[in-house]
Amino acid sequence: MDLPNLNQNLVNVISLGVSLLTFVLVLALLYKNSKNYSNEEKFLAADNHFREHLSKKIEELAVSTISEITSDSSDRVEKEVEKFIRELSDLSSAKGREIAAFVQKSEQEQVKESQFFVANMLSKAEKEVEEYKKNKLGKVDTQIREIVISAAREVIGRAISLSEHEDLVNKALEKAKKDQIFT
Amino acid sequence: MIQEKVSRVSKASQVSSVTANPEIAFKPFENSIYDLRGYLRMNDDLELIERSLFRGKEGTISFKARDFTTSSIINLFEDIEKAGLEPPTDQKQKKFLQDLIVYLKTLPILKITLAFSPTNTFLERLGNQVSTIVGTKTLLDVVVDEFIVGGAIFEFKGKISKHTLDEELEGVLARSVVGSQ
Secondary structure: OOHHHHHHHHHHHHHHHHHHHHHHHHHHHHHHHHHHHHHHHHHHHHHHHHHHHHHHHHHHHHHHHHHHHHHHHHHHHHHHHHHHHHHHHHHHHHHHHHHHHHHHHHHHHHHHHHHHHHHHHHHHHHHHHHHHHHHHHHHHHHHHHHHHHHHHHHHHHHHOOHHHHHHHHHHHHHHHHHOOOOO | OHHHHHHHHHHHHHHOOOOOOHHHHHHHHHHOOOEHHHHHHHHHHHHHHHHHOOOOOOOOHHHHHOOOOOOOHHHHHHHHHHOOOOOOOHHHHHHHHHHHHHHHHOOOEEEEEEOOOOOHHHHHHHHHHHHHHHOOOOEEEEEEOHHHOOEEEEEEOOEEEEEEHHHHHHHHHHHHHHHHO
């Protein structure tokens, strides 16, 4: 047997040994861990049991406490609600009376205002009618006067002779002299 | 009235120194017109004569003017020539004409509104009456307005005197309307 082969075999044996040793160590560790795990499981089971028990107790206590509280509160709330409804009823009846009085007062004021408004309107309308009548009569007067004057102009103008015109001018000249327009 | 005449004479003397008595020389001219229409016609004639008179001619104004006007104004010049009131020389004649135009322009005017178209005779008579009242020759500015019906409206130096039948009619009607109310 040559030397390199010998070394090779030696290395192989050593590595096999190391492998075996490692395997044994692993097994040992696994065993130890499996032991620890079963203890922990037991502890967890007990803990769960305790927790469930505690929850039940808390729940029972909470239910009884809440029922006591709610029972008290419901009585108090009922009373409060009754009181509130009573106050509300009183308030609403008082407000109703107030509103009724206000409505009555408003109605009276509206009636008064309406009467005043109607009276004003009537007075204004009477004035307008009077004014209108006056204007119309004035216009009619003016028109009649214009017609009469126009007719008179026509008739008198035709009726006056030349000598009468001259005579009228002479008389007008005398009056103008008296008016002193030439001084 | 006398004072006014004296002042007019002195005014005319200032206007013309060529005529001894311009007031008398101008008289026939002012007497021949009585209304604004007549005055304007005469003014046109005088200005025409004054413009065309002195073109190498000698003699009286009526002689010189006869060639270019047939107006009756020539007769008036003849009248003053006969009375010896016209200046003899060309220059003085020209000045005389200019003074006459200015003198006639200063005559007062009475505006009169009538309801009818007056005859010339009536206007002349009216003009004379007015001139007598005013105290100096006064021209009539005649306006015809049939709406005054009758009578007249006089306007003189800003003053107005209205005496018309139209006005009287208005008065009568106003009284009758008031009386009926």
